Amino acid sequence: MTLKIVRIHNELLGTYGDQGNAEVLAYRAGLAGIGTHVVDISYRDVIPHDGDIYLLGGAEDAAQILSCAALSSGALHGAVEKGAVVLAICAGFQILGKNFFANGVEQRGLGLLNMTTVPGDKRYVGDIKVHSDLLGIDLTGFENHGGKTILGSGLDNFGRVIVGNGNGDSGVDGAVLGNIFGTYLHGPVLARNPEFADLLLSRAHGAPVKVDDALADQYAQLRRKVVK
Amino acid sequence: MNLRLKAAIAVAKSAGSLSKSLGRGSGETLPGRILLALCPDAISLLSASRVIILVSGTNGKTSTTKELVSQIRTVGTVVTSGSGSNLTRGVAGALMQDSVFAVLEVDELHLPEVVAETNPAIVLLLNLSRDQLHRMHEVKRVAARWHEMCKAADPSTLFVADIDDPFVNFAITGAASAIRISFGGATGGRHPDGAVCPACGRYLDWINGKYACECGLSNAYADHLYDQGSAGYRNFVMASHVADIAGVHNALSNIALRSDYRAMERATEKVFAGVKARLRLTKNPASWDEALTGVTGDNVILILNAREVDGIDTSWIWDVSFESLRGKKVVVTGERGIDLAYRIHVAGIENILVATFDQAIGHFGIGSVEVLAAYTAFFELAGR
Numbered sequence: 041m042t043l044k045i046v047r048i049h050n051e052l053l054g055t056y057g058d059q060g061n062a063e064v065l066a067y068r069a070g071l072a073g074i075g076t077h078v079v080d081i082s083y084r085d086v087i088p089h090d091g092d093i094y095l096l097g098g099a100e101d102a103a104q105i106l107s108c109a110a111l112s113s114g115a116l117h118g119a120v121e122k123g124a125v126v127l128a129i130c131a132g133f134q135i136l137g138k139n140f141f142a143n144g145v146e147q148r149g150l151g152l153l154n155m156t157t158v159p160g161d162k163r164y165v166g167d168i169k170v171h172s173d174l175l176g177i178d179l180t181g182f183e184n185h186g187g188k189t190i191l192g193s194g195l196d197n198f199g200r201v202i203v204g205n206g207n208g209d210s211g212v213d214g215a216v217l218g219n220i221f222g223t224y225l226h227g228p229v230l231a232r233n234p235e236f237a238d239l240l241l242s243r244a245h246g247a248p249v250k251v252d253d254a255l256a257d258q259y260a261q262l263r264r265k266v267v268k
Numbered sequence: 269m270n271l272r273l274k275a276a277i278a279v280a281k282s283a284g285s286l287s288k289s290l291g292r293g294s295g296e297t298l299p300g301r302i303l304l305a306l307c308p309d310a311i312s313l314l315s316a317s318r319v320i321i322l323v324s325g326t327n328g329k330t331s332t333t334k335e336l337v338s339q340i341r342t343v344g345t346v347v348t349s350g351s352g353s354n355l356t357r358g359v360a361g362a363l364m365q366d367s368v369f370a371v372l373e374v375d376e377l378h379l380p381e382v383v384a385e386t387n388p389a390i391v392l393l394l395n396l397s398r399d400q401l402h403r404m405h406e407v408k409r410v411a412a413r414w415h416e417m418c419k420a421a422d423p424s425t426l427f428v429a430d431i432d433d434p435f436v437n438f439a440i441t442g443a444a445s446a447i448r449i450s451f452g453g454a455t456g457g458r459h460p461d462g463a464v465c466p467a468c469g470r471y472l473d474w475i476n477g478k479y480a481c482e483c484g485l486s487n488a489y490a491d492h493l494y495d496q497g498s499a500g501y502r503n504f505v506m507a508s509h510v511a512d513i514a515g516v517h518n519a520l521s522n523i524a525l526r527s528d529y530r531a532m533e534r535a536t537e538k539v540f541a542g543v544k545a546r547l548r549l550t551k552n553p554a555s556w557d558e559a560l561t562g563v564t565g566d567n568v569i570l571i572l573n574a575r576e577v578d579g580i581d582t583s584w585i586w587d588v589s590f591e592s593l594r595g596k597k598v599v600v601t602g603e604r605g606i607d608l609a610y611r612i613h614v615a616g617i618e619n620i621l622v623a624t625f626d627q628a629i630g631h632f633g634i635g636s637v638e639v640l641a642a643y644t645a646f647f648e649l650a651g652r
Contacts, residue, residue, distance in 0.1 A: 060583070167580075259606050
């Protein structure tokens with residue numbers, strides 16, 4: 041089995057280094073003996089509906105609007121219905137909600153997650169640490185956004201905030217619904233939190249994936265120690 | 269000169285020399301800081317009687333400013349800001365001395381303020397790309413500020429701009445007078461952060477480094493067109509244009525054939541423990557790409573720090589392709605060396621992670637090594 045990893049609109053959603061999430065997934069899958077195929081989909085391309093993992097990254101406002109418009113054709117909805125894994129970071133995460141703000145104007149989101157994002161009182165910039173109940177560990181990353189995300193019913197948060205802001209002032213970061221994961225953690229998040237990468241691979245693979253990579257673990261532990 | 273300003277300069281200068289003699293830093297920013305505290309309008313007062321030339325952009329500010337200073341010195345006295353002291357206090361400090369010209373490097377976010385205060389004759393806008401996002405937030409945000417700055421500037425101020433960069437091109441659409449320079453397209457076929465038109469928000473299609481948005485923003489028509497080349501070459505050409513306008517003789521003659529720009533590439537050679545090291549400054553995706561292109565040897569040391577001026581978030585290293593290092597001997601160090609070691613480990617490039625630069629050098633015995641160093645690491649090593 042080969043996992044198809046679809047990196048969506050990296051030229052638009054690639055401002056904060058999140059494209060590395062695809063590389064980390066492919067690398068760790070390789071160590072686990074699972075083949076991968078990373079497909080880059082640009083704004084002008086048709087989004088495939090047969091991907092196993094879809095990745096969306098952080099972006100500036102104008103790019104976020106363009107990406108959301110291109111995604112509103114419904115390809116991502118179709119993939120989600122089939123159980124595809126989605127990892128969406130920052131602006132990419134906001135897009136999945138019912139609505140968000142960009143360029144100071146309220147925009148309609150994809151509605152995949154029952155949540156809404158409004159402008160925050162300030163820009164949230166800095167190291168962030170959250171505790172994930174799902175993984176049972178602390179995760180670290182870097183946040184850089186001006187949005188405050190309010191989760192509606194039916195959504196779990198991605199993590200409880202220990203350091204930083206996450207969704208704003210609600211004490212939680214991100215959202216989880218089935219195989220959809222949204223978070224404000226850059227880093228990229230999968231580079232700094234290999235356990236999370238393995239969780240996504242397990243979901244896509246349909247069986248537990250656990251990779252041993254000493255340098256990845258050393259890096260993750262160091263970040264967890266220094267972000268406090 | 270008014271008495272208040274004179275007194276403030278006297279105090280600032282003596283504080284600067286006192287600080288230097290006490291060994292508290294280079295004394296570069298302290299006088300400027302004191303001057304501004306005593307006389308908040310010092311910058312505008314000191315600018316009034318001379319020709320002000322400002323240089324800004326994400327990459328190449330310092331080397332371009334240096335080049336410009338050396339050219340303009342041939343036609344008049346010049347003051348300039350010390351290497352890297354490009355905030356208002358650095359500007360104020362530089363202006364304390366009399367001169368005909370002032371050639372000043374200015375931080376991107378501080379440029380609008382300095383333009384408003386100095387009423388410059390010429391502003392050289394080099395480029396804008398991702399850098400220190402914890403401080404800049406977005407490239408577009410900086411470009412929008414520059415756009416407003418160009419609109420608000422005095423009509424006599426001339427902006428000299430590299431329009432292959434759409435952010436710079438957008439900025440000068442607000443200017444009363446501008447010289448638009450193109451090198452036949454952006455290096456690498458596209459601006460790495462230029463997927464969206466900064467003027468109107470439409471998707472920007474790139475063909476061989478060229479863009480032409482429906483709204484009219486385009487690099488198809490320039491006042492001056494040159495061949496493509498390295499960042500050092502581009503900045504050299506831009507600096508020579510400014511020098512030409514400032515009255516330097518023959519600044520532009522045979523420019524396409526000259527190689528003086530090589531000196532502008534921010535590299536320096538030093539010997540550490542018997543190993544010849546060629547140091548290059550790398551601080552963001554664009555400068556890493558440029559520096560990696562210049563690596564010719566098989567021995568490489570990479571240094572990553574994440575202090576304030578380096579950018580405190582290291583996520584951007586994942587946007588740099590390190591493929592060209594495959595097969596070379598790579599040693600990684602720096603305060604955030606592990607971030608970089610893991611990034612290239614995932615790219616499949618073998619590397620050795622060590623705690624200090626001296627340990628890194630120790631891996632190369634005698635011979636030579638190319639060192640790609642983060643901003644703070646570069647200056648620390650260059651100053652050793």
